[in-house]
Amino acid sequence: MSTDPADERAANLDFLSFVDYAIDRVDQEVDEIDPVAMRLVLTLHRVTSSLVYDLESSVHRPRGWSWPGFRVLFVLWLTGPLEAKKIAELTGMSRAAVSSLVNTLDRDGLASRRQAEHDRRSVHITLTEPGREAIAEAFGAHNEREQAWANTLSKPERTILIGLLQKLALGASDAGAKRRS
Incomplete structure (x- = not known):
């Protein structure tokens, strides 16, 4: 029984490494995507989410x-x-x-x-x-x-x-x- 390489990669992803994986997978599934635009938006969103989570969990949640x-x-x-x-x-x-x-x-x-x-x-x-x-x-x-x-x-x-x-x-x-x- 062989496993799908995509499934193996998916099992080892983290929040930021998902960007590379997502671009590769979407490129396989959808014709004519702009991988640079996709990388820009995904990376910007993920960095922003990480920053907001850090601020909220370390500064604001402790204050209620x-x-x-x-x-x-x-x-x-x-x-x-x-x-x-x-x-x-x-x-x-x-x-x-x-x-x-x-x-x-x-x-x-x-x-x-x-x-x-x-x-x-x-x-x-x-x-x-x-x-x-x-x-x-x-x-x-x-x-x-x-x-x-x-x-x-x-x-x-x-x-x-x-x-x-x-x-x-x-x-x-x-x-x-x-x-x-």
């Missing part, structure tokens, strides 16, 4: 926050009070997700909500003083992890990568990419 919870607190910390729909836009989250998170942040005393004066249907979210203190303290630990990731690259490499990522982000609209609004 999720990654989305941190994002809402971070936006409020920097902008001040905002309508929930603007928080959704700035965090890249849905309004429903922001609403649910604000319930938790309000319950935990980190944020509060009130009806907007100009539109009774709108809600303004405000960071409380305990919330402000918590996010300011947490951001120090968050930035230490950011530095650990960034320091794997030289200063010129970081500058180049930032430029390339900005170019990719700006080019997304030319590519017709969908965005939350």
Whole structure:
């Protein structure tokens, strides 16, 4: 009984090595793929997922926050009070997700909500003083992890990568990419 070499390779994959495997397998299954584009997107997604997991598990979960919870607190910390729909836009989250998170942040005393004066249907979210203190303290630990990731690259490499990522982000609209609004 012989085993399929693809099955043997699959048994030894890890999160990042899956990229090479996926490109090889898709190339066998689908005509006319662009393996470079596939590698770019898969690698970018997997590195981003690994980075977010590291930040969430080492910095935010120990404080009782999720990654989305941190994002809402971070936006409020920097902008001040905002309508929930603007928080959704700035965090890249849905309004429903922001609403649910604000319930938790309000319950935990980190944020509060009130009806907007100009539109009774709108809600303004405000960071409380305990919330402000918590996010300011947490951001120090968050930035230490950011530095650990960034320091794997030289200063010129970081500058180049930032430029390339900005170019990719700006080019997304030319590519017709969908965005939350």
